[in-house]
Amino acid sequence: MIHDIAFWSLSVVTVVSAIGVVVVKDLFRSALLLAVVFVGIAGFFFLLSAEFLAVVQVLIYVGAISILFIFAVMLTTDIQRGNTANKLQIAAMVIPMLLLIVVLIGVFNSQWVEFGADKQDTVNLVQSRAVGGISDAEFAAESINDEFVRQALQDTDIADLLVGEYVLAFEGVSVLLLAALIGSLALARGRGSR
Amino acid sequence: MSLESLLSVAAILFCIGLYGALSRTNVIAVFMSIEIMFNAVNLTFVAFGRYITPQAFDVHLGSLLTGQVFVIFVITVAAAEIALGLGIVLALYRSTNSIDLSQIVRLRN
Numbered sequence: 528m529i530h531d532i533a534f535w536s537l538s539v540v541t542v543v544s545a546i547g548v549v550v551v552k553d554l555f556r557s558a559l560l561l562a563v564v565f566v567g568i569a570g571f572f573f574l575l576s577a578e579f580l581a582v583v584q585v586l587i588y589v590g591a592i593s594i595l596f597i598f599a600v601m602l603t604t605d606i607q608r609g610n611t612a613n614k615l616q617i618a619a620m621v622i623p624m625l626l627l628i629v630v631l632i633g634v635f636n637s638q639w640v641e642f643g644a645d646k647q648d649t650v651n652l653v654q655s656r657a658v659g660g661i662s663d664a665e666f667a668a669e670s671i672n673d674e675f676v677r678q679a680l681q682d683t684d685i686a687d688l689l690v691g692e693y694v695l696a697f698e699g700v701s702v703l704l705l706a707a708l709i710g711s712l713a714l715a716r717g718r719g720s721r
Numbered sequence: 722m723s724l725e726s727l728l729s730v731a732a733i734l735f736c737i738g739l740y741g742a743l744s745r746t747n748v749i750a751v752f753m754s755i756e757i758m759f760n761a762v763n764l765t766f767v768a769f770g771r772y773i774t775p776q777a778f779d780v781h782l783g784s785l786l787t788g789q790v791f792v793i794f795v796i797t798v799a800a801a802e803i804a805l806g807l808g809i810v811l812a813l814y815r816s817t818n819s820i821d822l823s824q825i826v827r828l829r830n
Contacts, residue, residue: 549741619744
């Protein structure tokens with residue numbers, strides 16, 4: 528019940544501010560509304576028991592990317608014109624509408640294979656503790672008493688996956704971050720200065 | 722809160738972002754729309770990870786966290802993309818004094 532209220536209010540806030548981001552004329556206000564969208568998505572992550580991701584979302588998106596956008600707006604924006612629309616309004620409106628209809632038909636006509644009620648507690652425990660351990664009291668509350676199962680649940684962490692199963696992608700992303708760092712340095716220095 | 726309603730919200734967000742990316746002429750507004758699309762996709766990843774049983778659930782508990790690990794990678798790539806993109810926007814503004822996509826028609830000077 529409380530989950531449903533939280534979900535629907537979050538949905539309304541997020542969708543309304545997302546519409547605001549694309550229609551508001553003042554770019555500075557759209558950047559602020561964008562921060563609201565990011566906070567809303569973090570709230571969804573909390574509701575979906577992905578608490579680590581919610582914190583990461585607040586730190587990176589709300590804390591860093593919104594600030595970058597506000598800086599970029601203040602350094603460049605053309606105050607008189609602001610957030611103007613181009614000449615393809617009708618096509619730009621029709622294509623997302625068609626996509627939305629197709630996706631919604633797909634979503635509501637599919638047979639999703641969801642977790643059974645018996646697995647729900649395990650899934651919740653593992654996903655909400657994607658970083659950090661699970662205490663004995665919490666295991667007792669979920670009536671998980673098998674020592675072997677407890678150890679397996681305890682060992683299931685995002686960190687283990689990042690440097691285990693997904694280590695190749697992890698290394699690739701670190702090279703990408705290095706390239707982005709060097710690239711933005713080269714862009715910021717400009718051509719003339721050495 | 723069901724899987725279908727979560728996917729619907731994500732689809733609506735994605736389409737709002739797509740509309741913004743197609744219809745705005747300001748580069749920064751287009752970037753903001755792209756960020757909304759990234760976030761919608763992240764929401765979809767987490768929702769699927771929360772509701773759908775992975776094939777390997779019984780033998781490999783780590784498959785429960787696949788969605789979350791993917792979201793971490795998407796966030797990293799999005800952060801790198803936005804840092805570089807806004808750097809390019811600032812360089813563009815320095816050289817042409819405009820960030821209007823309908824006026825930027827050349828790639829070299």
